[in-house]
Amino acid sequence: GNSVTQMEGPVTLSEEAFLTINCTYTATGYPSLFWYVQYPGEGLQLLLKATKADDKGSNKGFEATYRKETTSFHLEKGSVQVSDSAVYFCALRTPGTYKYIFGTGTRLKVLA
Amino acid sequence: NAGVTQTPKFQVLKTGQSMTLQCAQDMNHEYMSWYRQDPGMGLRLIHYSVGAGITDQGEVPNGYNVSRSTTEDFPLRLLSAAPSQTSVYFCASSALGLAGEETQYFGPGTRLLVL
Numbered sequence: 001g002n003s004v005t006q007m008e009g010p011v012t013l014s015e016e017a018f019l020t021i022n023c024t025y026t027a028t029g030y031p032s033l034f035w036y037v038q039y040p041g042e043g044l045q046l047l048l049k050a051t052k053a054d055d056k057g058s059n060k061g062f063e064a065t066y067r068k069e070t071t072s073f074h075l076e077k078g079s080v081q082v083s084d085s086a087v088y089f090c091a092l093r094t095p096g097t098y099k100y101i102f103g104t105g106t107r108l109k110v111l112a
Numbered sequence: 113n114a115g116v117t118q119t120p121k122f123q124v125l126k127t128g129q130s131m132t133l134q135c136a137q138d139m140n141h142e143y144m145s146w147y148r149q150d151p152g153m154g155l156r157l158i159h160y161s162v163g164a165g166i167t168d169q170g171e172v173p174n175g176y177n178v179s180r181s182t183t184e185d186f187p188l189r190l191l192s193a194a195p196s197q198t199s200v201y202f203c204a205s206s207a208l209g210l211a212g213e214e215t216q217y218f219g220p221g222t223r224l225l226v227l
Contacts, residue, residue: 004154036218043116043202043218044155089154098143098162099170100216102155 002027006090006103013110019077021106023064023090026071031092033057033066033073038087038105047075047088080110113138116219118203124225125193133188133222135203142208144186145216148172148199155202161186162208193226200224 007022025031032051036044048057053068062077073090090103119134137144145160147170157170161180175197177189186205190197201222206214 006154041220043220044204044216045218046215049215091155098145098160098168099157100145101157101171102147104152104154 002031002092002094002101004090004092004101004103006088006106008106009087010107010109013080013108015082015110015112016079017110019075019080019084019108021075021088021090021108023073023075023103024071025073025090025092027092027094029095030068031094033064034091034093034100035062035064035073035075036089036091036102038089040086044089080108082110082112084108085110115139116203116205116217118201118219118222120222121220122223122225124227125190126227127194129193130189130191131193133190133201133203133224135186135188135219136184137186137203137205137217138184139205139217140183141205141217142183143214143216144180144203144205145170146176146178146186146188147202147204148197149202149221150199158188158201193224195226198224198226 003026034049035047037047048059050057050066056065087105089105116137142163146158147155159178161167203219204216206216
């Protein structure tokens with residue numbers, strides 16, 4: 001079945017460090033891919049998305065590229081801030097369905 | 113716009129009790145869904161709906177019932193609560209489309225503890 005695998009957390013970085021959170025997926029066809037962010041005590045918010053191969057989603061300095069050949073959608077940011085501390089979820093939606101599958105989440109902690 | 117609202121924020125139940133988690137949205141979204149969030153498990157889809165009168169099962173539907181009588185509301189019912197249902201529950205909504213571009217908007221969550 002379809003699945004999403006994220007790197008284990010927590011990830012602890014110093015402010016202004018480079019961030020990569022790995023995400024790989026298994027799915028039939030060409031799923032849409034998403035990154036969501038959850039700040040403490042809140043619901044999830046869409047961070048970025050990509051709906052076809054080689055698309056790059058970007059928002060708030062975060063980027064992720066849909067790589068069909070490696071079935072990956074890694075999240076990157078060039079310079080993290082303390083305010084980026086949150087839990088990040090990779091997710092997919094199989095085309096033609098309304099079912100979303102989420103990864104287990106990766107907690108990011110950025111130290112000043 | 114209030115977006116997606118959920119009530120209550122926190123609830124404690126005893127095993128065997130029933131309750132309804134409320135979810136409402138004011139964005140006229142046709143798609144609504146319920147997830148549970150457990151440590152190390154991420155979010156798992158319980159039930160979803162693509163419009164009033166239409167519901168379907170997600171990944172973990174057992175022990176939960178839903179109905180959709182209006183576009184705005186999508187309540188989740190626990191008929192006989194079990195400790196395994198201790199979790200944080202999120203409701204989400206989005207516009208309807210098969211292209212996969214639609215953004216899901218999440219509520220703030222309901223934390224449920226079953227003793």
